[in-house]
Each structure stands twice: as C-alpha cells, then as structure tokens.
Amino acid sequence: MQIRPILAALRHHKAGTLLIALQIALTLAIVCNALFIIHERLTRLSQPSGIDEPNLLVIHNGWAGKPQEGEIASLMASDLDTLRKIPGVADVYATNTYPLNNVGIAYGIGHSPDKLKPVTTTAIYLADENALPTLGLKLIAGRNFRPDEIGQIGLHGDTDPSAIIVTSALAKLLFPDGSAVGKVAYISAKPSTIVGVVERMRTPWVDSSLAKWADCSTLIPYRPLTSASQYVVRVQPGQLENVTRHVRAMLYAANRMRVISPKDGVQTFADIRAIAYNSDRGMAILMSAISTILLIITGAGIVGLTSFWVGQRRKQIGVRRALGATRHDILSYFLTENLLIGVGGVVMGGVLAIALNMWLMKQFEMDKLAPGYVLAGVVTLLLLGQGAVLAPALRASNVPPVEATRSV
C-alpha cells in the first residue's frame, strides 16, 4: 500500500493533520467518559427496588392539631379500615418510609448490644403483618410477622423489636455461613431474632454514596404513632389510576383534621421513581446530547478539512490519474490518509480518555472506565472518520485526468 507517499504528503499539512488528530483525540476522551457516565446512571435507574411498584401507591398523611399518641392509634386504625373498603384496594399498611423515598432511618446492625462495631448500616422500615403482601416482597426463608407481634411506636419510643425480618443481602452479611432465620442480631441494646428473610428490598436512598449497603434493609414490627406517616396501598391490577384519583377525597370525607397535600400527597411509584432518579436521568440525557453533537461536529469538521485538501490537490490528482492511477487508487489514498490520522488521534485520545477518567474518579467518586468503552469509542471514531471522508474522497476520485493539463 502507498503509505509512505501519504506520510510524505501529510508532512506538508502538518497543522491540518495535527488539528484533525487532536479533534479526534478530544472527542474520543469526552465521548468515552460520557458513555461511561450514561451507563453508570442507567444502571442505577434500572436497579430494582424489590417491591411491586406498578400496583402500589403511597399516601403521605399528617394529622392536624397534634393529637396524642393514643388518639393517633385509633385514627390510623380507622384510616386503614377506610382504605381497605375502597373498591380496587387490595391491601394496605402504615409505615415511616418506603424505597426510593430518600428519607428514612438507618441503624447500625451487629452482633453486640453496644453496637460500637456494627457489621453494616441498615435501613429501618416499620411494618406490620400486611407489609409483605402489600409490597409484594418474596419471603425466601422463615415467616412473616404475626399480628400479635406488631407493636406501636411514637416519638423516641424504644425501638427494640424482639422479631425482625431482613433482606437476603443483609442476612448474608450478618451470617455468611448459614441460614439467618432464628439467629439474633442487634439494632438496639436488646437482642432481635431474625424470623424471616425476604429476597430483596432496597433502602430508601438512591444516593450513590450510600450504595454500599443499598440492599441491607430491616423490617421491624411496629406501627408508627407519629403525626406524619405514610400509607402504602396495593391496588388490584388496573385500578391504580382510579384509586389514586379518589383516595384523597375519601380519606377527607372520613376525617378532615388532616393534611394530605393536594399537590403530592398521593403518589404512584411511577412519580416517586421519576423524582428519585431525576438527576440520574438528567445526566444521561445531557451526556447523550453532548456525545451526539460532538460526534456530528467532529465528522463535519473532517468533511470540511478533507474537502479543502481535495480542492487544493485537484491538479496533483489529475496528474496521478493521467499517469495511470485508477479512481479506486485515488479513493483509497484519501481513505488511508484519514485512517492514518484517525489512528494517531485515537491513540492520543485513548490516553486522554484514561487520564480524564482518572481525574473524574478522584473528583467525583466515579468508577474506573471499563476498557470496552475506550474500544467502542475508538471503533466509532475510526468509522466516523472513514464515513466523513467518503464524500470528499469520491469527489477526488472523480477528478478527470485532463485536470493535469489545466492551469489554475
């Protein structure tokens, strides 16, 4: 192949060559990292919460006028009753928080009562015997809470349950060598027996800084006696919209000394998920937009510069054609030339991409760039270069030999 003459010709266009290579390098560095960020964010977006989101809605209820704890217990019991009677409602329970809510309680959980060296941090969900069926959690060992185990807890009450249900991830951390059911763990100074293990339930937080224990949740058998609490409602399939629309009015009809915000007091999990992952989705959109436009601009830049070179070399091309070079020779000349520049660019870009990723890792707790992304970026940019150069190269191959005889 005619690589040496191409290199010789490129030496006459040092600046242009360098600029294209530089542009390819920078584009590669940015696009690789942007793709990687997109992948990271999309992975987070698609993490399952472990609960049956499509059939769930949440009501944020607050009592007005600060009722006493005893009063709250009966108000709540009657609310749960009202909710159960609404057509389309399958099950309901009251709790402090739920997955994707970004608000909640976290405790250390461990093997000693003082908890000065906990095994891990765990999210605490208040639950009753209806929590598992409402949320659609899969019990993989042990049993559900019994109705007689369910206590009530007000502000600053003692959270020292004798029975708890944990997620399988947490069970494995606590007892790596065998079944956790029947064993004792400490979330307070008193021992709690693990009575059941559910397959999966994420903590309320989506923040990546808490990702280390994102699957470590504990359900404790209490009803909240606080003036603000959440009702999680499971609806029969297809009834979500209907129940969501009417549930607020029905609760107000039963008792109006309450606050359920007309704006976001009743939320489906589609809403909750959208809010929880707003910034992740936003980053994915922004990075995709930047990458796409960047590739277009780089492609267009290559078309522009190559077109100029073709225009400049029409006479030489004519001479070559007159001396016997085929159209194919001319075409492959420009394609090879672009490939050489492209290879130079992606080598530089690969190094830049890794450097940029290392810097981002240091600054933003990002993960290490997987080599696949650099490889995908390299292939994309080389193909982009070849695609971009095709039109000007075809125009070059159409230069007639007679061009050699024309002046100017």
Added chain:
Amino acid sequence: MLAYYLRLGIRSLRRNPILTSLMVLAIGIGVAASMTTYAVFRAVSGNPLPDKSTQLLVPQIDIWGPQSRSEGRDMPDALSYTDAMALMREHRAARQTSIYPVNYTAIPPDASREPFSVSGYATYTDFFPMFEAPFQYGGGWGAAQDAAHAAVVVISADLNQQLFGGANSVGRTIRLDDHDYQVVGVLENWNPHPRFYDVNNSDGFSDPPDFFLPFTHAVDLHTETAGNSNCYGSSGRAPGWDGWVQSDCVWVSFWAELPDAAAVQAYQSYLQGYGAEQNRAGRFHWPANAKLHDLMQWMDYEKVVPPESRISLLLSLGFLLVCLVNTVGLLLAKFMRRSAEIGVRRALGASRREIWTQFLAEAAMVGVSGGVVGLALTGVGILSIGLVFDPDYARLAHMSPELVGLTLLSALVATIGAAFYPTWRAARVQPAWQLKSN
C-alpha cells in the same frame, strides 16, 4: 479600511456557506452548552452572604471519639442538644444561635379551609441579624422572649399572604398544631441559595421556610426535628423526650458570628477547652478535638454543589474546546485556500498587519454570528434545564444580562483566539511564491 475588510469577510464567508455555517454552529453550540451548565453551576455555587461569610462559623465537636470515625466517617456535622445548649449558655461569640428544622400543621382561622403543612426553624433571636434576614413588617423577637420560652413567631411573606392576604399581621395570632403564636415579624421573600444555615439537613435549594419560632419554646413542646438526627452506639439512651435531649445523638445546628480572625482563634481554643473540660468530667474519653468552618468552607464540607453540576460544566467546556479545535482547522483551510489572493495583496503593498486585520475581522464576524446562535441556544438550554437537573436547581438558573454578555463575549474571544494561528499562517504567505505558481 475595517469596513472594507468586513465586506471582504462577508464575501468570503458567503463563498462557502456550508463551511461557514458549520463553524458558526459549532461555536454556537459549544458556547451554549458551556453557558447553560455554567449558569446552573454559578447558581448553586454562589456565596449566599458575601459581605460576612468569613464571620459566620460552624463548629464540629468530637462527641463520639476516634472509634466512630472508622470507614472514612468524619465528626458529626451537628451538635447534641447538651453541647449546643452549653455553647449557648457560655455565650463566647458576638452572636450565636442554635437551629433545627420543624414541621407543623397550620390551622386556618376560617374553619372551612383545610389545614396545611408548614415547615420552619426553631432558633434564637440572633438568627435574624446574623443572617441579615430582611423584614417587611415588625422584626425578630428579643432575647427576653428566648428566655421566657415565648410563643411568638416570625412568618414568611408567603405564609402571610396565605393567612392574612399580605396585610401587616404583626400582633395577630396563628395556630400551629395545637398552639397559638403571636406574629412579631413578617419577612420579605428571603431564601438564600444555598440555604446555608440548613445544608446539613437539606440540599439547600428547596422551597423557603414558612416560619421561625423560639428554639426554647419548640423544645418545651417536644417538637421533633424535621431534619437529620444521628446517633452512635446504642448504650445510654433513656426512652422518651428527656432521654432524647440528654443523649449524645446529634441534631442541632449551631452558628457563631465572630467578627475577626482573633475572635475565630479565641473561639477555636474555647471549643478545644470545652472538649478538654468534658474529658476531665469523664464524658469524652479521648483528647479534645474541635473544628471551625466558615460559611464557604462549610458549603464545601457539606458538598452543597451537586457533582452533576461540576461534571456537566467540565464536559461542556471540553466540548467547547473540541468545537474550537474544529474551528481552527476550518479557518486554517479557509484562509490558506486564499494564499493566491493574499500573495496579490501583499505584492501590491499590503503589510502583514493589514493581512492580520483583514483575517481577524473575518474571524470576528464568525465569532459574533456564533455568539448570536449561542445566545439563542443558551435560551433554549436554560428553558430545558428542568429536563436535566433537579427542578430545585433548575429554577435558580435564568437568563440574566450578565449571562447574555458573557455568552457573546466568550463566543467572540474564543473565535478570535481560534483564528490566531490560521491568521498567522496567512500573514506569513510569501507573495513571490504565490505569484510564481500561477
């Protein structure tokens, strides 16, 4: 002569409309991406109280000891009730306040209206002058009312609008949960970005608070914090409210106003002494350890600027850089194509300086057009920030005259910067060579 060069420039740019619009678009998009992300970044990273941010300080006290700081955790970012009250009592700062967020339900006097949730802060009298809260009517409560645990309240302009139709409501009462409060002041619309005095509980950019009331009164009512509370270990906490306020759980924010570096120094050693005293009293079993952060250091410590904002600003700047490299290449091609023309002009007596002026003028036109395109795209970008960033951040960024100026200026400067090398090459064209070759 400049007018002539501008005319020449237009002719030249018109000759390759595709190449020209590619350059203009590249610069426009690059500048718009950078400016939009910059607008968000500036909105979330600004200094909320520039005139006294170095005088407002937040202490951290090592209440749990070195053992609690395993796994990269730091000292707690709030104080326990015990420590906050000790600092309040000893009163070593010029001004000082403890703060914690509270939620109540407001019960409108008109029984036909539904109760609604309100959020606010329990704090002390110094809060208002310390943080320069502007009043529409009345003012803050006094130290005597703090001491008397008085049921008084300062409400926001918004709550005043909802409850009293915006009238001067000083002296009237509002009902929060099961208590009445006398309104002593109505604030103007005031919600610093970030809401620096509460960044340890919130992201700092949420809706403004509805009210402020005396900390002493809120504690009397056993009002729960609506923010974070953190406990370490499980020993030694009695149940109930008394157990809660006596515990080593942290949930109270504390701010001190210290007028100068000497006062900061003195306060630092006071805190150190406080820790040593607790150590002697047998409460802390480790050497005293305390830190002081001024306002901006605290914003940094609490990572108030969302990482998304920084990453997107950086990648947008990288994007602009690629657009500029692209422009350098295209301008170089464009200018060198006119070597013959340059040769003729030089041969006819034009100096290098004339060539410089001519080509930079042409580049400036690309820059200005890029700026105009960039401005339009920045407008589109600002409108669609909500798609990409949290709505709390998105509503802070808007098109300001500064942003317009900055957009145009950066497009112009960037383009002229990009044109330097191509122009230098153009000015170095040897007239003789060009004339000969033709």
